[in-house]
Amino acid sequence: xxxxxxxxxxxxxxxxxxxxxxxxxxxxxxxxxxxxxxxxxxxxxxxxxxxxxxxxxxxxxxxxxxxxxxxxxxxxxxxxxxxxxxxxxxxxxxxxxxxxxxxxxxxxxxxxxxxxxxxxxxxxxxxxxxxxxxxxxxxxxxxxxxxxxxxxxxxxxxxxxxxxxxxxxxxxxxxxxxxxxxxxxxxxxxxxxxxxxxxxxxxxxxxxxxxxxxxxxxxxxxxxxxxxxxxxxxxxxxxxxxxxxxxxxxxxxxxxxxxxxxxxxxxxxxxxxxxxxxxxxxxxxxxxxxxxxxxxxxxxxxxxxxxxxxxxxxxxxxxxxxxxxxxxxxxxxxxxxxxxxxxxxxxxxxxxxxxxxxxxxxxxxxxxxxxxxxxxxxxxxxxxxxxxxxxxxxxxxxxxxxxxxxxxxxxxxxxxxxxxxxxxx
Amino acid sequence: xxxxxxxxxxxxxxxxxxxxxxxxxxxxxxxxxxxxxxxxxxxxxxxxxxxxxxxxxxxxxxxxxxxxxxxxxxxxxxxxxxxxxxxxxxxxxxxxxxxxxxxxxxxxxxxxxxxxxxxxxxxxxxxxxxxxxxxxxxxxxxxxxxxxxxxxxxxxxxxxxxxxxxxxxxxxxxxxxxxxxxxxxxxxxxxxxxxxxxxxxxxxxxxxxxxxxxxxxxxxxxxxxxxxxxxxxxxxxxxxxxxxxxxxxxxxxxxxxxxxxxxxxxxxxxxxxxxxxxxxxxxxxxxxxxxxxxxxxxxxxxxxxxxxxxxxxxxxxxxxxxxxxxxxxxxxxxxxxxxxxxxxxxxxxxxxxxxxxxxxxxxxxxxxxxxxxxxxxxxxxxxxxxxxxxxxxxxxxxxxxxxxxxxxxxxxxxxxxxxxxxxxxxxxx
Numbered sequence: 026x027x028x029x030x031x032x033x034x035x036x037x038x039x040x041x042x043x044x045x046x047x048x049x050x051x052x053x054x055x056x057x058x059x060x061x062x063x064x065x066x067x068x069x070x071x072x073x074x075x076x077x078x079x080x081x082x083x084x085x086x087x088x089x090x091x092x093x094x095x096x097x098x099x100x101x102x103x104x105x106x107x108x109x110x111x112x113x114x115x116x117x118x119x120x121x122x123x124x125x126x127x128x129x130x131x132x133x134x135x136x137x138x139x140x141x142x143x144x145x146x147x148x149x150x151x152x153x154x155x156x157x158x159x160x161x162x163x164x165x166x167x168x169x170x171x172x173x174x175x176x177x178x179x180x181x182x183x184x185x186x187x188x189x190x191x192x193x194x195x196x197x198x199x200x201x202x203x204x205x206x207x208x209x210x211x212x213x214x215x216x217x218x219x220x221x222x223x224x225x226x227x228x229x230x231x232x233x234x235x236x237x238x239x240x241x242x243x244x245x246x247x248x249x250x251x252x253x254x255x256x257x258x259x260x261x262x263x264x265x266x267x268x269x270x271x272x273x274x275x276x277x278x279x280x281x282x283x284x285x286x287x288x289x290x291x292x293x294x295x296x297x298x299x300x301x302x303x304x305x306x307x308x309x310x311x312x313x314x315x316x317x318x319x320x321x322x323x324x325x326x327x328x329x330x331x332x333x334x335x336x337x338x339x340x341x342x343x344x345x346x347x348x349x350x351x352x353x354x355x356x357x358x359x360x361x362x363x364x365x366x367x368x369x370x371x372x373x374x375x376x377x378x379x380x381x382x383x384x385x386x387x388x389x390x391x392x393x394x395x396x397x398x399x400x401x402x403x404x405x406x407x408x409x410x411x412x413x414x415x416x417x418x419x420x421x422x423x424x425x426x427x428x429x430x431x432x433x434x435x436x437x438x439x440x441x442x443x444x445x446x447x448x449x450x
Numbered sequence: 451x452x453x454x455x456x457x458x459x460x461x462x463x464x465x466x467x468x469x470x471x472x473x474x475x476x477x478x479x480x481x482x483x484x485x486x487x488x489x490x491x492x493x494x495x496x497x498x499x500x501x502x503x504x505x506x507x508x509x510x511x512x513x514x515x516x517x518x519x520x521x522x523x524x525x526x527x528x529x530x531x532x533x534x535x536x537x538x539x540x541x542x543x544x545x546x547x548x549x550x551x552x553x554x555x556x557x558x559x560x561x562x563x564x565x566x567x568x569x570x571x572x573x574x575x576x577x578x579x580x581x582x583x584x585x586x587x588x589x590x591x592x593x594x595x596x597x598x599x600x601x602x603x604x605x606x607x608x609x610x611x612x613x614x615x616x617x618x619x620x621x622x623x624x625x626x627x628x629x630x631x632x633x634x635x636x637x638x639x640x641x642x643x644x645x646x647x648x649x650x651x652x653x654x655x656x657x658x659x660x661x662x663x664x665x666x667x668x669x670x671x672x673x674x675x676x677x678x679x680x681x682x683x684x685x686x687x688x689x690x691x692x693x694x695x696x697x698x699x700x701x702x703x704x705x706x707x708x709x710x711x712x713x714x715x716x717x718x719x720x721x722x723x724x725x726x727x728x729x730x731x732x733x734x735x736x737x738x739x740x741x742x743x744x745x746x747x748x749x750x751x752x753x754x755x756x757x758x759x760x761x762x763x764x765x766x767x768x769x770x771x772x773x774x775x776x777x778x779x780x781x782x783x784x785x786x787x788x789x790x791x792x793x794x795x796x797x798x799x800x801x802x803x804x805x806x807x808x809x810x811x812x813x814x815x816x817x818x819x820x821x822x823x824x825x826x827x828x829x830x831x832x833x834x835x836x837x838x839x840x841x842x843x844x845x846x847x848x849x850x851x852x853x854x855x856x857x858x859x860x861x862x863x864x865x866x867x868x869x870x871x872x873x874x875x876x877x878x879x
Contacts, residue, residue, distance in 0.1 A: 084505075088732040088789035092632055098796055099730030208516045303723040310719045313515040314523030314748040318734030318741035320512040325734020325741055332730040361512035368522055 063225065066130040066141060066201065068122045070356050075118055078323055078355055082113030085324050097300070100328045109324050112348050118356070121349035124169060132201070133225060135218045138210075141165075141201035142194035144226065147176040149188035153447055154228040155439070156192045156219055157428070160237020160261075161308075161363055162330040164200045166350040167429040168193045174436035181433065186447070187440040194222060196238065198362030200353055205362065211369040212241040213249075220251035229253045232443050236260040236427055238366060241375045247388040256389030256415065258442040260427045260435070261398060263374075263381035264406035265294065270377050273298050286403040293400040294376075304332060308367035319360025326360050327351045333425075341397065341430050376400065378410040391416035391442030395431070397424025416442040485649065490554040490565060490625065492546045494784050499542055502783055506537045506739045520754055524744045531761035532747075533740055536776050542784070545777040548593060556625070557649060559642040562634070565589075565625035566618035566646065571600040573612035577876055578652040579868070580616040580643055581857075584661020584685075585724075585791055586746035588624045589617050590778040591858035594769055598865035605862070610876065611869040618646060620662060622790030624781055634794065635801035636665040637673070644675035653677050656872050660684040660856060665798065672813045680844065682820040682871040684856045684864075686831040688839045691802060693829075695838075702832040710829040713750075717828070720748060724792040725799035732789030735782075742788055743779050752826035752853040768852070768859040820845030820871030824860075826853025845871040 087106065091098040128143045143165055146152070155175065157168050174181035175189040195202040197210045197218070219242065223231050232255050235243040240259040247257045265273075268280045269291060276299070279291040307315050318325040330351050354360050373380040376399070390411040394401050396419075404417050418438060423431035511530070515522040552567045567589055570576070579599065583591050595615075597604065602611035619626040621634050621642070643666065647655050655677055659667035664685040671681050689696065689710055698707045723731050734741040747757055757775055760766035782788055805812065819840040823830050825848075833846050847867060852860040 086736050086786070088729065088736045088786070089628060089630075091729040092630060092793065098793065099727035100733065102729070105733075204513055206513075206516065300726050303719065303726045306722050307719040310716050311523035311748055313512070313525070314720075314744045316512040316523070317529060317744040318731075318738060321510050321740055322734045322738035324737055328730050328733035332727055358510065358512065365516065365522070 063131050063133045066132045068125050068130070068201070070118065070122065074356055078352070079113050082109060082323050085109065085113075085322075087324070100331055105324075105328065105331065108344065108348075109327065111344070112323070112327070112351075116345065116348050116352075118349070118352050120345070121166070121352065124349075125165075128169075128172065130201075133222065135221050135225075136214065138197050138205060138218075139203035140194055140197070140218060140222060142192055142222065143168075143172070144190070144192050145172050145176045146190045147188040149178075149185045151186065151447075152176070152188035152190045153443060154192065154223065154226075154231035155189040155443075156194070156223055156231060156233045158194065158215075158219070158233070158235035158239030158242045159196065159199070160235070160239050161199075161366065162333050162350070162354070163237060163426065163429070164350055164353050165193050165195055166346065166353055167426055170432035171428045171436050171439075174433055175439065178436075178440065181436065183437070183440055187444075189439070190228075192223065192226065192228075194219065196242070196363075196366065198365060199359055200357055204359065205365070208369065210366070212238070212245045215242050216245035216249055217251075219246060220249065220254065223253060224251075230255060232256050232258070232446060234258045234260075234439055237425065238375065241370075241381055244381055244383065244386060244390075247386045247390060248382060250388055254388065255446045256391065256443065258391040258393065258416070258439055260393050260395060260438075261376065261425070262390075262392045262394075262402045262407055262410065263376050263378050263383050264392075264402040264410040265374075265377045265400075266406055266409055267377075267379050269294075269406075270374075270379065284403065284405065286401070287405060290400045290403050290406070297399050304329070305367055306372070308364040309370070309372040310368070312361060312364035312368045316361025316364060319354070319364065320358055323351075323355055326355055329360070330354065341424055342426065346429065378406075383410040384412065386411060387413055389413050389415040389446060392418075393427070393435070393438040393442070394419040395423035395425070395427045396421060397430075398427075399425060415445060418442075484558055487555050487557045487649065490556045492549050492554070492625065494542065494546065498784055502739055502780070503537050506533050509533060509738075509740050511740075520748075520751065520758075524747045524754070525758065528747070528758040528762055529740055529744055532743055532772075532776070535761060535772050536739070536743075536780075540773065540776045540780070542777070542780050544773070545590070545780065548777075549589070552593075552596065554625075557646065558627075559645050559649075560638065561631070562621045562629050562642070563627035564618055564621065564642060564646060566616055567596070568617075568650065569596050569600045569615045571612040571614050573602075573609045575610065575876070576600070576612035576614045577872060578616065578647065578650075578655035579613040579872075580618065580647055580655060580657045582618065582639075582643070582657070582659040582663030582666045583620065583623070584659070584663045585623075585794070586749060586778070586782070587661065587855065587858070588778055588781050589619055590774060590781055591855055592617050593774075594861035595857050595865050595868075598862055599868065602865075602869065605865070607865075607869055611873075613868070613872075614652070616647065616650065616652075618643065620666070620791075620794065622794055623787055624785055628787065628790035629793075633797070635797040636662065636794075637669045637801060639666045640669035640673055640675065643670060644673075644677070647677055654679055656875060657681040658683070658868060661854065662794065662798070668815075671815045671817055671819065674813070674816055678817060680818040680820065680872065680875045682822070682845070682868055684822050684824060684867075685827065685854070686821070686829070686836055686839060689829055689831070689835070691806060692839075696835045697838065700832065700834070703834060706829045706832055706835065713828050717750065720745065721795065724795035726796070728792035728796045729789065732792055735788035735792075736786055739779075739783055742783055745788075746779055746782065750826075750828045750854045752828075753855055753859075756826075756853065756859070769861055770855065770859045774858065815840060815842075818842070818844035818875060822846075822856070822864075822867040822871070823848040824852035824854075824856045825850065826859075827856075828854055844874065847871075 090102040178187040198204050233243040240261040243257040427435045514526040599613045622628045657667045664683045665687045667681050756767040821836045857864045
């Protein structure tokens with residue numbers, strides 16, 4: 026509806042950028058498609074897009090404040106308003122762009138969809154290839170800080186034999202990957218695409234890692250056991266046993282006979298299910314409806330993303346990092362396509378053992394529990410869920426965005442978890 | 451403009467300072483705890499309407515849903531058609547004129563300004579009736595019942611069918627004030643309505659509601675407020691609390707239980723979001739007209755498809771016309787009440803959780819209750835369900851058309867139901 030829109034659609038912008046020959050959102054070599062299935066990619070958002078974002082933020086119409094003193098009604102107005110002011114005035118997207126463009130980025134079409142990924146090879150000869158999958162409301166932005174420690178361990182307190190080659194793809198519908206135009210892009214299909222990606226990169230012996238959606242994607246890879254996959258490490262494991270899931274669905278009480286750690290996990294989960302699961306319910310059932318908010322209103326998008334982590338991501342994350350991630354969602358207009366991943370799984374929780382078919386996994390599984398996570402998976406539950414649990418550790422800091430919050434710690438966990446798999450051959 | 455971009459309260463304060471007859475009650479500056487009833491006229495500044503149109507025109511759209519039904523939410527073609535209509539054909543001033551053609555007032559109750567329409571019938575023995583809208587509704591959904599209810603002889607009824615009609619805007623909705631303190635759940639609104647009727651001099655009256663209005667109305671009954679002699683509902687809110695305890699034997703009961711289960715499973719997201727994170731969802735709804743419209747359209751399946759057809763195929767069902775649908779959304783936009791309206795779910799969820807945790811059954815209802823089941827309702831309650839909640843059910847009927855927004859969609863049928871439901875109460879008086 027051209028008459029309606031004062032602002033160009035993303036497709037319009039991309040076409041314009043391509044026509045101008047700019048290295049824009051599009052891979053620079055798209056015009057030469059077919060010659061090389063893996064194309065270099067550089068981020069270069071047109072200035073007009075950034076100006077338009079700032080204009081919208083400046084024109085924001087805000088609600089009145091919440092009627093409580095805490096976060097129980099959602100994002101509190103006062104601090105959010107200040108962050109939005111900063112976003113619309115001082116924040117500089119180009120810094121994020123430079124960070125991304127300092128890394129080798131590529132696009133390759135898999136299963137009909139363009140997949141964007143970062144690939145950083147270690148200078149160490151026997152580096153173990155590792156594919157890391159981000160989650161929602163994340164992106165490759167959350168993984169940037171683990172790249173150094175993983176690929177260059179000797180500069181980060183590790184040893185040469187701890188080195189990894191890392192591959193960090195953007196999930197379908199997220200960031201600079203393409204947006205699916207048909208249904209079916211669930212974790213199973215993403216997992217198959219990741220196996221294809223690793224094969225295409227020439228890796229015939231590799232491991233996988235992820236938290237949030239990266240966990241079910243990595244777990245689906247482990248279930249599928251593609252040639253070359255040695256094992257996985259996850260930091261949001263699907264350990265909730267069926268009887269605990271049933272008690273949660275019924276609104277409590279906890280099943281009898283739980284240990285202290287299990288009772289603590291149950292309490293966290295109960296709080297989450299009662300107070301904080303609405304975002305997932307909406308995206309799982311009505312991604313298009315919330316999508317209009319995410320596409321049209323920068324503060325609407327930011328609030329939706331910030332509400333994860335109980336409404337104050339700045340408490341645990343750097344403000345610029347958080348805004349880099351939100352701005353990436355905005356500039357690629359992927360709020361809606363990202364939300365559809367929840368719909369694709371029909372609301373199957375990523376933390377229920379049965380829903381994630383953990384008993385079907387025979388490959389080695391490693392788990393690290395970060396204390397600020399939605400729930401602290403007890404080792405007893407993890408051992409029930411994963412029959413080939415090769416590593417379990419509970420660390421003392423970090424939360425849901427472990428790679429983002431505690432990159433050095435996550436990297437050391439990944440090193441420890443996979444050490445024995447390196448030795449196995 | 452950021453930082454200077456006004457919040458709703460700032461805008462209202464500006465209008466008040468300028469002395470304009472505006473969204474605000476004219477005499478905001480008057481003393482607190484004022485029991486006066488002040489006339490009210492709607493007159494939205496043109497700049498607000500221009501700003502709205504500018505925002506709709508500048509909409510940035512998501513990609514199209516991947517399915518050919520509503521299973522991923524409000525369809526792009528529907529919302530684009532609505533947006534086109536909103537900017538090119540809809541005229542807010544017509545809605546304003548419809549509202550201003552009716553006597554409107556504001557009075558402060560329990561610290562919050564309550565806006566209401568008050569139409570007295572010319573028939574002497576008319577029965578006073580307070581009727582409450584729901585979410586995502588407003589007084590707009592009830593406007594076309596005013597004539598049949600207050601002037602029955604001009605609308606197929608008899609003089610003895612007449613009502614004096616009071617249509618308040620819920621606290622935080624429309625032209626009522628936004629509560630700034632905690633505790634404005636439906637129970638508190640019910641007490642405010644009793645005070646409103648008392649203030650209007652009505653000592654013997656009835657009440658009616660669907661959706662949130664059903665909750666408020668039912669709580670008026672359970673609180674046994676003075677003067678209330680009976681009420682009528684077109685939604686059975688008790689199902690939300692005790693749905694699993696209701697009978698599921700007959701085919702009709704199983705159908706209703708299935709519909710409720712489907713709602714809990716697939717259609718409950720909006721409810722959960724507003725009940726737990728009302729502030730979060732409000733940022734988009736205050737800032738983006740299409741975000742607000744999408745959130746409001748995505749209610750129940752029946753009304754969604756009726757509304758969608760009105761815009762996409764130009765085939766409205768009953769009185770759910772393009773104009774009235776957009777009037778209602780525009781009212782939410784111009785009053786900036788999406789956040790405070792959403793917050794009412796948070797308050798009601800808190801009250802419901804406390805009630806369930808207390809283990810105490812709600813107080814019994816001591817006045818006659820009437821109920822009409824409309825076929826398109828989210829869960830079309832069978833008589834057995836209504837009787838399980840109201841053992842002394844005084845009136846029950848199942849009609850053949852209409853849905854969740856019964857008064858809006860089928861105002862004549864709806865009015866006929868109220869006449870029938872309350873007939874016995876007139877003779878009793």
